[in-house]
Amino acid sequence: MALVLRLALWFLHFFYSVFLALSSIRSRYFRTAPRLLTATRSKIPSHLALILASQESDLRTSQAQEALLRCTEKAIACCRAVGIRCLSVYDRQGILLEAFDANRERLERCLPTTHDQLSPEAVFPLTPPMSDDSDVSDGCHYKGKTYIKTICTGDAAEKRKKWSRNRSGIQRHRTHGSSNSENFTLHLVSRDTGKPTIAAVTDSLLRNVAHGLSGDVVPADGDAEGFSVSISDLQAILEGDRGYGPPDLMIVHNVTVPRRQSPPLELYSFPPWQARLTEIYYNGFTGFYDRWLRAKIFGRARTWMLLSELDICRALDEYSGAEFRLGK
Amino acid sequence: MPLLRSALWLRDKAIDRTRRAFLAVLRAGPIPQHVAFVMDGNRRYARIKGMKVLQGHVDGFVALRRVLEICSTLDIKYVSVYAFAIDNFKRPKEEVDGLMRLAEKALLELCTHGGVLAEHGVRLNTVGKITLFPPEVQVALAKATELTKDNHRAVLNLCMPYSSRDEMTTAVEETIHDALLRGKNEPITEQDIEDHLLTAKVNSPPLDILIRTSGVNRLSDFLLWQCAENTQVHFIDTFWPDIGLLDLLPIILDYQRKIWSY
Numbered sequence A: 001m002a003l004v005l006r007l008a009l010w011f012l013h014f015f016y017s018v019f020l021a022l023s024s025i026r027s028r029y030f031r032t033a034p035r036l037l038t039a040t041r042s043k044i045p046s047h048l049a050l051i052l053a054s055q056e057s058d059l060r061t062s063q064a065q066e067a068l069l070r071c072t073e074k075a076i077a078c079c080r081a082v083g084i085r086c087l088s089v090y091d092r093q094g095i096l097l098e099a100f101d102a103n104r105e106r107l108e109r110c111l112p113t114t115h116d117q118l119s120p121e122a123v124f125p126l127t128p129p130m131s132d133d134s135d136v137s138d139g140c141h142y143k144g145k146t147y148i149k150t151i152c153t154g155d156a157a158e159k160r161k162k163w164s165r166n167r168s169g170i171q172r173h174r175t176h177g178s179s180n181s182e183n184f185t186l187h188l189v190s191r192d193t194g195k196p197t198i199a200a201v202t203d204s205l206l207r208n209v210a211h212g213l214s215g216d217v218v219p220a221d222g223d224a225e226g227f228s229v230s231i232s233d234l235q236a237i238l239e240g241d242r243g244y245g246p247p248d249l250m251i252v253h254n255v256t257v258p259r260r261q262s263p264p265l266e267l268y269s270f271p272p273w274q275a276r277l278t279e280i281y282y283n284g285f286t287g288f289y290d291r292w293l294r295a296k297i298f299g300r301a302r303t304w305m306l307l308s309e310l311d312i313c314r315a316l317d318e319y320s321g322a323e324f325r326l327g328k
Numbered sequence B: 001m002p003l004l005r006s007a008l009w010l011r012d013k014a015i016d017r018t019r020r021a022f023l024a025v026l027r028a029g030p031i032p033q034h035v036a037f038v039m040d041g042n043r044r045y046a047r048i049k050g051m052k053v054l055q056g057h058v059d060g061f062v063a064l065r066r067v068l069e070i071c072s073t074l075d076i077k078y079v080s081v082y083a084f085a086i087d088n089f090k091r092p093k094e095e096v097d098g099l100m101r102l103a104e105k106a107l108l109e110l111c112t113h114g115g116v117l118a119e120h121g122v123r124l125n126t127v128g129k130i131t132l133f134p135p136e137v138q139v140a141l142a143k144a145t146e147l148t149k150d151n152h153r154a155v156l157n158l159c160m161p162y163s164s165r166d167e168m169t170t171a172v173e174e175t176i177h178d179a180l181l182r183g184k185n186e187p188i189t190e191q192d193i194e195d196h197l198l199t200a201k202v203n204s205p206p207l208d209i210l211i212r213t214s215g216v217n218r219l220s221d222f223l224l225w226q227c228a229e230n231t232q233v234h235f236i237d238t239f240w241p242d243i244g245l246l247d248l249l250p251i252i253l254d255y256q257r258k259i260w261s262y
Helices: A002-030 A062-082 A100-110 A155-164 A195-210 A231-239 A288-298 A309-321 B002-027 B042-048 B053-074 B086-090 B093-111 B116-120 B135-147 B164-182 B190-194 B245-260
Strands: A047-053 A086-090 A121-123 A148-153 A184-189 A249-254 A279-282 B034-038 B078-082 B122-127 B154-159 B209-212 B232-235
Touching: A002 B002, A002 B245, A047 A062, A062 A086, A062 A100, A062 A184, A062 A309, A100 A148, A195 A231, A195 B164, A195 B190, A231 B164, A249 A309, A279 A309, B002 B053, B002 B245, B042 B053, B053 B078, B053 B093, B053 B116, B053 B154, B053 B245, B086 B093, B093 B116, B093 B122, B093 B135, B116 B122, B122 B135, B164 B190, B209 B245, B232 B245
Parallel strands: A047 A086, A047 A249, A086 A184, A249 A279, B034 B078, B034 B209, B078 B154, B122 B154, B209 B232
Antiparallel strands: A121 A148, A148 A184
């Protein structure tokens, strides 16, 4: 009987694979075309996140880095064309973060510049502990790493500069000052921006309490166990000026050919705190050309699927049709 | 008329047999340990069918029973459902009061003799800030938990009223308190925080699958920490009261494909 059931299951999976293959063809060739990138939509996200996903365990190769950079460049260009002011690019292993120094100028070339505009200001995270400045946040004090690299232009750069003005150890890169530039913020994010950052914040809060440094937060009678932290406290730290704000829309894009056709959506350790209300777009189908030709010739792990304008258009179309009820 | 009744009886029998056959076939492969559901779409379902909103929630409860039976037959050990969000208290008072009355009634129905939890040996855990509920609902929850505490075949985590950010914040706070009590000097790790999450306190394993119904493509503050890694997330168009085996079939098949591809 067990053998019969296993055989039946094998057939079920066979028919399911055929169904997925047909769905992939339908998705690629027979789906209604999305609206143009610059078409008018009822709403566009102010912050778009792009997850560059891969099922391969190690992408630390120059080809991988190049593929991720090209996806980033494409995403920046599309965001600027649509009017999206903030873009996060996430890769689980932090390849873009590691490559940031060597490729900063390449990324800066994609960002808005005008004749008399602030050149992009790269702001690097602090390493703990830096100073006794207490103007980081209004609630619990956090002085540690936030594992994020950010480039801002225009007014976004001015805002970012404000919190960094009093800090030591910040590297700033600017040519000459002016305003009236196109606002744009690029975040490079990795797994460390999520759960490890929450752990680091918790550790920092613990040490503050243990050393009685948290001021108002520790009750007057000195009972450290009376310490409490609220959602708004954590929000101020994790999403504040030093942190990483929640994206409105997230596109999950496979940069390598998945092991099987149309794997379901996964979040690849994207920062959980920030994903609370993020609209998620995912198209797991891999085209025949990529899966059966390029992957067979070059190998699955070396077949790069670059982000296309089509994917971004579909994501924006879905986002503009989404309804947010916020519990009501 | 007897002929029609016989035909309908045969049709229902055939459907039931087919459903059991599919479930038996699926059980021949890997089955997820922990599946979570965001039970979304009761109100839109009711509006489309021209019903009152509360009737949509009643049909949603029937769907919950149906899904629990399917999960139990498949031998899925842990099921978590997003029954009520902390933000849902913002809904109109009439709807919230109706939901509280429904919750009281539904809990007892699930757990007493003949109810689906009793029938399938499912233990009930309540995951959330229960103190926000009216006293009657808190009593019903406590009673339901007590009635099922000796059930060992499976576990149902009823997340109500729940918010993932609230859960993470409480976990951070409790991690700090714990470290202070123990005089811990080592740096706090992700695992320390994970051990203080509400799902860890009820010994739930890592989340394998998260399913949200009604076509909404968001997590909406549900199990954010738990589904960030190695969890397959499915957004399906079906409204929650309409969910059935045909919706879950491709999801289970996808899970099996993932396990076999390792």
